[in-house]
Amino acid sequence: MLIRSISSNSERRAAPSSTSRYEVERALLLAESGTQISRSDALALFEHAETGALLEAASSLRNRAKGRTISYSRKAFLPLTTLCRDYCGYCTFRRDPDDAGGRYMTPDEVVDSAERAREAGCHELLFSLGDQPEVEFSEAREFLHRYGYERTLEYLAAMTKLALEETQLLPHSNPGLMPMADLAVLKASNVSLGLMLENSSPRLMSRGQAHVNAPDKAPRKRLQTIEDAGRLKIPFTTGILIGIGETLEERVDSLLAIRDSNARRGHIQEVIVQNFRAKTSTPMAARTEPDMNDMVRTVAVARLVLGGEMNLQAPPNLSAPDYPRLLDAGINDWGGISPVTPDFINPEAAWPHISTLGERTAEAGFHLRERLAIYPEFIAKTGFVDDSIRPYVARMADGDGFAKQEKQL
Numbered sequence: 001m002l003i004r005s006i007s008s009n010s011e012r013r014a015a016p017s018s019t020s021r022y023e024v025e026r027a028l029l030l031a032e033s034g035t036q037i038s039r040s041d042a043l044a045l046f047e048h049a050e051t052g053a054l055l056e057a058a059s060s061l062r063n064r065a066k067g068r069t070i071s072y073s074r075k076a077f078l079p080l081t082t083l084c085r086d087y088c089g090y091c092t093f094r095r096d097p098d099d100a101g102g103r104y105m106t107p108d109e110v111v112d113s114a115e116r117a118r119e120a121g122c123h124e125l126l127f128s129l130g131d132q133p134e135v136e137f138s139e140a141r142e143f144l145h146r147y148g149y150e151r152t153l154e155y156l157a158a159m160t161k162l163a164l165e166e167t168q169l170l171p172h173s174n175p176g177l178m179p180m181a182d183l184a185v186l187k188a189s190n191v192s193l194g195l196m197l198e199n200s201s202p203r204l205m206s207r208g209q210a211h212v213n214a215p216d217k218a219p220r221k222r223l224q225t226i227e228d229a230g231r232l233k234i235p236f237t238t239g240i241l242i243g244i245g246e247t248l249e250e251r252v253d254s255l256l257a258i259r260d261s262n263a264r265r266g267h268i269q270e271v272i273v274q275n276f277r278a279k280t281s282t283p284m285a286a287r288t289e290p291d292m293n294d295m296v297r298t299v300a301v302a303r304l305v306l307g308g309e310m311n312l313q314a315p316p317n318l319s320a321p322d323y324p325r326l327l328d329a330g331i332n333d334w335g336g337i338s339p340v341t342p343d344f345i346n347p348e349a350a351w352p353h354i355s356t357l358g359e360r361t362a363e364a365g366f367h368l369r370e371r372l373a374i375y376p377e378f379i380a381k382t383g384f385v386d387d388s389i390r391p392y393v394a395r396m397a398d399g400d401g402f403a404k405q406e407k408q409l
Helices: 018-032 039-048 051-066 107-119 138-146 152-167 180-187 219-231 248-265 292-306 354-363 376-380 390-396
Strands: 069-081 124-129 170-174 192-194 236-242 268-275 333-337 367-371
Touching: 018 039, 018 051, 018 292, 039 248, 039 292, 051 292, 069 107, 069 152, 069 354, 107 152, 124 152, 138 152, 152 170, 152 180, 170 390, 180 192, 180 219, 219 236, 219 248, 236 248, 236 292, 248 268, 248 292, 268 292, 333 354, 354 367
Parallel strands: 069 124, 069 333, 069 367, 124 170, 170 192, 192 236, 236 268
Antiparallel strands: none
16 A cells, blocks of 8 residues: 655645535644544544644644753764664664674773763763564674673663763663563663654555564564553653555554553653655665655644644754754654764764754744753653662753753763
8 A cells, every 4th residue: 555645746635625624623723722632633634734734733732832942862872783683674774794784882882982972972872773683693692692691682781781880871772672571671771762663554564565574563562562661661762654655544543552552651751753764775765755745744743643742853864954844843852963973774864963953943933952861851750760870860960851051971
């Protein structure tokens, strides 16, 4: 099934009938007021709302809940291992052991990278890695055994603890699926964790689709990890990836699955709307990327579905040079921006300089403010910061829960 993409040449989709026009106006009023909207309401907005009205409602909701502050995290990106047992149709981060760059970082390399991040004034260490490479590759098992570990998630827990203790910077890890026992261990050395849902439709794992060779992208497994993180009160990042073959209905269903989990557990600290970028030498190299109109409409619907209190993020480097338009769609966060490392997931898309990001944010009428890898509201929530992490958070957070700025750490 093809994506029913929103045309970049039109300000809205097919002209609505009088009935659907009423439904759209009703859905916009409900969503802008902060009332939770239904699946049919969200689809009506996607299908028929004029782009200007959609963005206006999303921005209004964001402004009432979040004001004119747009946050970001000053981070360093540590690719702990590029080995991965999954073969997603769009990914160039993952490697096999005989590929160039197919390896683990050693403990010394982790500490060296973390020290460079500290010297550059970063507060976050983003650990990204492939999913369960030891299941697939003997080389992964041999590396882990050399350092005394059986599984990559065990090595991750040890390396995030090491980096935290050596540099006092706050780790945030995105390691793929995490069983509940591993989540509990990782909470002691990570101020937050993340796992992109990407999409809740199992159809995308079928033949010819983006996740056909990626067993760890099974939606029920990813939703289970998200839910288990909530049971353990872990501040959690998730989100959707648009343009990988999903329908608009599947986008909405994915947002609703995230909303439902957060309603049960109250643990999702941010939701990312990320746009697919085509990369050479991948099965999806010829796939058309979502255009900016599709992106801003999706962000706006995400804001209206998730509500004003949710922290909503879209990466500026993947929408350059027009990324300020994302502010009109209702985001309140730019995500992690690194002054020292590239975006290893999208190496072709350089992050903007933080000073430039601040200038362009200000030109749009907003104020850029640095946060930590945990959002201010989660610092104050009972049980969401492990006792082993709390002293580090207290050292870095100002009175509002954002990052201290009087001295670069």
